[in-house]
Each structure stands twice: as C-alpha cells, then as structure tokens.
Amino acid sequence: xxxPLIVEDENGLIEQARRGDxxxxxxxxxxxxxxxxxxxxxxxGDTGLAEDMAQEAFLRAWLALPxxxxxxxxxxxxxxxxxxxxxxxxRRRKDEPLEDQAxxxxxxxTTGPETSLIEKERVALLRQAVHSLPEAARSVxxxxxxxxxxxxxxxxxxxxxxxxxxxxxxxxxNRLRELLKDDLLQLENEYA
Amino acid sequence: xxxxxxxxxxxxxxxxxxxxxxxxxxxxxxxxxxxxxDLKELxxxxxxxxxxxxxxxxxxxxxxxxxxxxxxxRRMGEHSTQPGVLAWWLLPAGIxxxxxxxxxxxxxxxxxxxxxxxxxxxxxxxWLNGGQETIWFAxxxxxxxxxxxxxxxxxxxxNTLNVLGVHLLDGFLWQASIVLLYWSWLSIWWLRRRPHPLxxxxxxxx
Numbered sequence: 001x002x003x004p005l006i007v008e009d010e011n012g013l014i015e016q017a018r019r020g021d022x023x024x025x026x027x028x029x030x031x032x033x034x035x036x037x038x039x040x041x042x043x044x045g046d047t048g049l050a051e052d053m054a055q056e057a058f059l060r061a062w063l064a065l066p067x068x069x070x071x072x073x074x075x076x077x078x079x080x081x082x083x084x085x086x087x088x089x090x091r092r093r094k095d096e097p098l099e100d101q102a103x104x105x106x107x108x109x110t111t112g113p114e115t116s117l118i119e120k121e122r123v124a125l126l127r128q129a130v131h132s133l134p135e136a137a138r139s140v141x142x143x144x145x146x147x148x149x150x151x152x153x154x155x156x157x158x159x160x161x162x163x164x165x166x167x168x169x170x171x172x173x174n175r176l177r178e179l180l181k182d183d184l185l186q187l188e189n190e191y192a
Numbered sequence: 193x194x195x196x197x198x199x200x201x202x203x204x205x206x207x208x209x210x211x212x213x214x215x216x217x218x219x220x221x222x223x224x225x226x227x228x229x230d231l232k233e234l235x236x237x238x239x240x241x242x243x244x245x246x247x248x249x250x251x252x253x254x255x256x257x258x259x260x261x262x263x264x265x266r267r268m269g270e271h272s273t274q275p276g277v278l279a280w281w282l283l284p285a286g287i288x289x290x291x292x293x294x295x296x297x298x299x300x301x302x303x304x305x306x307x308x309x310x311x312x313x314x315x316x317x318x319w320l321n322g323g324q325e326t327i328w329f330a331x332x333x334x335x336x337x338x339x340x341x342x343x344x345x346x347x348x349x350x351n352t353l354n355v356l357g358v359h360l361l362d363g364f365l366w367q368a369s370i371v372l373l374y375w376s377w378l379s380i381w382w383l384r385r386r387p388h389p390l391x392x393x394x395x396x397x398x
Contacts, residue, residue, distance in 0.1 A: 022260050029256040037249050047247045055259060062263050126244055144206065145241045151208050169206075170199040176237050 011070060018065050025065070029058050032075060035147065036082045042142040043086045045131055053089065057082035073156075079147060080157045087135055122183060129179040133172050140165055141172040197224075201231050205238060284377055291370045298363050 010031075016024035036057055041050035060081050061068075068077060130138060143154045151169075155162045200217050203209045209217060221227055249255075332347065 020266060022263055025263070026256040026260040029259055030252045033252045033255050034249075037255075038246060041246070041249075047249065051250055051255070054255070055262075058259055059262070059264070063266060066266075123244060126240060130241070141241075145238060151203070151206070166199050166203060170202050173202060173234050173237050174198060176241075177233050180237065180240075 010074065014065075014068070014070055014074060017062075018068070018070075025062055028074065032078050033058075035075065036078055039079055039142055039147050040082050040086050042130070042146045043083065043138065044090060045127055049086075049089070053082060053086045056085045060085065073153070076149070076153055076157050079143065079149070080159075083139055083143070083157065087139065090135065125180065125183060129176050132179070133175060137168045137172040137175070140168040141176075144169055197227050198230060201227065201234055205231065205234055284374060287370060287374050287377065291367070291374075294366045294370065298366075 010028070013024045013028050017028060033054060037050050037054040040053045040057070041047060044050055044053065057078060061078055064081070068074070130141070133141065139158060140154055143149045143157060144151075147154075149157065151162050151165045154165045158165070197217075197220065200209065200213065204214070204217055221231065
C-alpha cells in the first residue's frame with residue numbers, strides 16, 4: 001500500500017491521525033521513523049530488535065494519539081514511547097542467559113568487508129562500552145549523542161529533572177572515557 | 193576542583209552553558225591545562241560516538257506502509273459520547289452556577305437587612321431581625337431585661353460586630369468551598385491532559 005506523498009503541515013496531519021486517518025499517521029511515521037529507529041538501535045544494539053521496537057512504539061503511539069497534546073513535541077513524545085518500550089524489553093531480557101544476550105546484542109552489523117580489522121574492533125569495543133553503561137545513563141547519552149536533544153528535551157522525554165540529565169550524562173561520558181582511554185589516546189595520535 | 197568542573201565541561205561541550213557560567217568556564221579553561229585536556233577527551237568520546245557507523249534499516253516509506261496495514265482498530269470517539277464525560281464538562285458550569293446562587297442570596301439578604309434596619313419595611317420583614325441577635329446577647333436581654341441590655345451601647349455594638357463577623361465568615365466559607373471545588377476540577381483536568389506513559393500502557397494493554 002503506497003502512502004501518498006503529500007507535504008502537509010504537521011499539526012494538520014496529527015489532527016487527522018487523531019481522528020483516525022491511517023494515511024496521515026503513515027506520513028508522520030515516515031517522517032519520524034529514521035530518528036526513532038536510530039535511537040532504539042543505539043539503546044539495544046540490535047538491528048532487528050530496533051525495527052521491532054520502532055514498530056511497537058508507533059503502534060502504541062497510534063493507540064495513545066487521542067491523549068497527545070498537540071502543542072507539545074511529537075518527536076519527543078515518540079522518543080519517550082520508544083525509549084520506554086525498549087527499556088521494558090531490555091529489562092525482561094536481563095533474565096536470559098548471558099551468552100544468548102551477547103550473540104544478539106553485539107553482532108557485527110555495521111561494518112563491511114572493506115573496513116579494517118582495527119576499525120571493526122574499535123566499533124565493537126565502543127558498542128560494548130556503551131552497553132555496559134547502566135540503562136539510565138545510556139538513555140541520556142543516546143538521546144544526546146544520537147537524538148541531538150537539548151538537556152531540557154531529554155528531561156522532558158525521560159521525565160527527570162535537568163540536573164539529573166547533567167549528572168547522568170557526565171557519568172556516562174566519563175565512564176566511556178575510562179573504558180576507552182587507550183583507544184582514545186591512539187585515536188588522538190591518528191588525528192594529530 | 194577538576195572533578196567538580198566535569199559536569200560544566202559536558203554542558204559546555206553540548207552548548208548548554210550560558211551567561212556568567214559560560215564566561216567563568218572559558219576563563220578557567222584559559223588557565224587550567226587539566227580541564228582543557230578533560231574537555232578534549234570528552235570531545236573525542238562524543239565525536240567517536242557520533243561517528244560510529246549505523247546499520248541499514250528498512251526504508252522509512254516501506255516501514256510506514258507495513259505499519260499502516262498493521263494498525264489496530266482504535267475505539268474512536270468512545271470518550272466523547274459517554275454521559276460521564278458530558279457531566280465532567282458540565283461540572284465547572286455547575287460550580288459557577290452555585291457560586292452565582294450563593295452570591296445572589298448573600299447580596300439580597302444584606303440588602304433586605306439594610307432596608308429593614310432603616311425601618312422602611314416596617315413589620316413586613318420582621319423575620320430578618322432573628323439573625324441580628326447573638327445567643328449571648330439574647331441571654332443577657334432575657335436575664336436582665338431588654339432595657340438593661342439596650343441601655344449599654346457597648347453591648348449592642350459588640351452584638352452587631354459579632355453578627356457581622358459570623359455573617360462574613362459564612363460568606364467566606366461558602367466562597368472558599370466553591371473556589372476549592374473549581375481548582376480541584378481544574379487540577380484534575382490539567383493532569384488528565386498530560387500524555388502520561390501509564391496512560392499509554394493502559395491503552396496498549398487494555
């Protein structure tokens with residue numbers, strides 16, 4: 001089924017979708033899917049799960065759309081739903097055996113054959129370092145680095161004070177700095 | 193000292209520092225090599241994270257098309273036809289009507305009392321005098337006779353002030369109750385407007 005390519009005012013699309021217009025909602029999904037799936041992927045590290053969670057988030061959004069306040073940010077609202085849905089799944093997965101989680105969470109999906117071995121290792125190292133962070137700190141880091149959200153927007157998405165955003169982001173970046181110290185030095189030398 | 197600067201360095205890196213704090217930090221950075229190195233490393237971490245390659249996801253158009261086909265049926269308009277919802281929206285009108293009614297009763301009573309005190313109504317509204325005596329004043333007049341009580345202007349003045357105070361308190365309590373009811377309604381309305389995650393969960397699981 002093709003979604004008509006109509007460039008429409010977002011508020012108009014939201015209002016139509018609230019009234020039950022599926023195509024209007026489809027247009028909104030097209031606009032926000034890339035951002036949502038990118039955030040979810042950085043939270044969970046699994047392409048398949050990221051797409052599933054993005055779908056789950058948009059289904060929840062469709063059902064909850066009549067409760068959405070048109071004057072607030074749709075993007076932030078979608079991010080909030082997506083982050084909550086993903087964290088729910090990740091918490092449930094904590095009960096699974098560690099080997100199963102590792103196979104699913106850290107597959108080498110982002111590098112092609114042309115990428116050097118060092119680069120592949122570096123990407124894997126970075127991904128594992130991010131996933132070793134506590135969920136609360138990781139969520140803030142992901143929304144900042146991959147969602148480009150301001151501190152105020154992150155606070156709104158996660159329903160936490162701005163001060164907490166600052167302290168979690170500070171913790172996350174410093175933890176990564178400690179974990180990746182050697183590689184950072186090497187990277188710095190490469191760029192020097 | 194440097195540990196305390198780290199949250200500020202992060203905020204500086206993200207462009208979230210403004211005004212005096214920004215100037216103070218820039219001044220500090222110009223003199224502190226440790227903080228400059230910290231900032232450089234934080235910038236490297238951030239740059240590295242953002243440069244990390246992203247996998248190929250399903251194209252947005254295809255994802256949206258598939259999703260539209262899978263959208264569940266939404267129970268449309270159920271909230272707008274329920275009688276409870278209509279009553280909810282009529283509640284503030286009822287509260288305002290109650291306030292108007294109470295105000296009218298108090299104003300009319302005051303006006304009639306004033307007219308009665310001037311004697312213009314004669315015996316026609318004698319019942320209004322019933323509210324012009326407090327219990328203690330009535331007890332004094334019955335014990336010592338109306339002439340004794342009436343001969344003491346201080347007693348009459350205290351009685352009048354007492355009656356006025358009780359009257360004002362009645363009016364205040366009524367209005368405060370109505371205002372409280374209205375604010376409660378307003379607060380509940382505001383809370384219900386927020387798209388709370390729990391509400392979303394309820395919609396999905398319900």
